[in-house]
Amino acid sequence: MPYQIIVCGGLAPDPLQTLEPVFDPAKPSLKNELMLPAVFDPWAAHALYEAGHLAKQHPGTVVRVVSLAPKAKLQQVMMTVAQKMPFELVALDGPGGGFTDAAAVSAALAEAISAMADLDRSRLLLFGGWESATRGAGVVMQRVAERLGITEQFLAVDELSVDADGSLVIKERIEGGRHQISRCAAPPAMLAWATGNLPEPPNHPQTGMANMRVIMPALQKAKPVALEPAIEYLRTALPAAVRQTRVVKDVPAADIAREIAEWIRQ
């Protein structure tokens, strides 16, 4: 059965960048936020790789990425992401970052998905990351799915397989390092992915060039989205804890082991 897979994903600052918050009660931000190098949100990227993997197994499957981010930044990031696998882009031009309200973001994403002319909900798999690396709330995918009327939802998914009868077998992370195994009879379903099991696909320049031929027009048509502030921020700050590190050098391994063993027993 060919699926219609929609992957929701935003942008996040490159994890190697130093982040410094700039406080504003209505609209906090990061210092030099627009200058910070960005990446496709890591968990959403895992969702995208899983979507590509599923599309290969089910010919005719279409993968679409719906992203709400500043258009110029999204274009930069897509230059890399587009090389991973074939997909179409639906771009929404709006503020990114963690301090936007999840409900407003969900509403914008759901509206963009509902507006797709050829959307077949009986084949719809809604993918995304289980949390973003920015807001880290883990609520957007459930809210989008609820707006689309999808009541089969899965969080922190690590594995999806399709049985011969078309049912979806899904492994979700639960507490204690365990997985819960569920069977969903058929789409539509929402899967918010954890890391999955697939490695990052290698870059494939030809795929990138083919993707960019449809991504560039999609970026030019990106609908502007304004997100109303719904949160009163009282403080944003870096965590204060700075440790005084004691460096132990040129000490025999046996002495170090003794010290560590005592520390563990304390």
Add this chain to the structure above:
Amino acid sequence: MEKALVLLHTVNGQLPPAALETLGLAHTLGGGFDLGVIGAGAAAAAQQVSGGAAKCFAVEGEAFAVSRYSTDAAACEAVIRASGAPLILAPDSMRFHRALPGVAERLGAAIDTHVVSVAADGAVERWYYRQRVETTLRRGQRPWILLIEPGSQPAAQPQAGAAPELLDVACETRTNVEGFSTPLAGEQTIRPDAALLFVAGAGWTKKQKDGAAHVDEAAELILDFVRRTQCSLGSSKSLVDLSGEGEAVLPFLTHLHQVGQTGSSPRHKKGLATCCHGEEPHVVGWRFIQERRAVNLDPNCGWVRGKADVVYVADAFEVMRELLKLL
């Protein structure tokens, strides 16, 4: 503080520690509270802790015994509507984290997750950017659902009270929960009750002084240590990714072990990192580790820059061999 609904779920018929922590928070806020419990044995579990609650509700039955979005969302929605409280406090378990955002959408409610503190004036604290920015915020919108981070609050002493009102909830679902898969003992990932987190970094798989890699010995040393100390076992993304790329690595490490930016942020009293460079994307997962030590051959690794309390510049193979003799 306004009135709250404390919304809990059972695990195997009992209330987990995170539920009592959320209840403890409601007691401290002082605005009065209702209690709602869903899941297997919800009515009995609710009565055990309903002391002090103005109203008490429960949803139980076969459909609600398992953790599943459609049934959990229907049950939570019914309890929240029955209570009518403007503030809803619930533990940030995977079960509620899956269900309650959708319930917020149904109710036109606001929701905040990973909340680590709630003040009497309604200000809540949570982290942004994967534990790299701490934030205090407030919302005017009601209802407002707050998912309280497990381990962030002292637990309440259970006080028995009135029997709950059983709510009759109907719900259709296309999903069956078929079971669970658990890693083998000794290869456990994050054990919430462990005192120590042990992190194995990519250095364990690199060439050692003799010019060869000793992956088998590394695996033995790590697993032996984990079994003897019953600690949590974590890893860095670089080591887990090597496994995904098909290189010879430690076979028991998966993405479930990953600590950091795209992994977990466990809460343990102590953490010991070995052969791990302590780069920022990994160390953000250590935000809630109180005492941190690291063993690394590189005296300029990330851990020495204020990220660990003690850094031992030494060969982790040698240290671990000696350490295992003492444990």
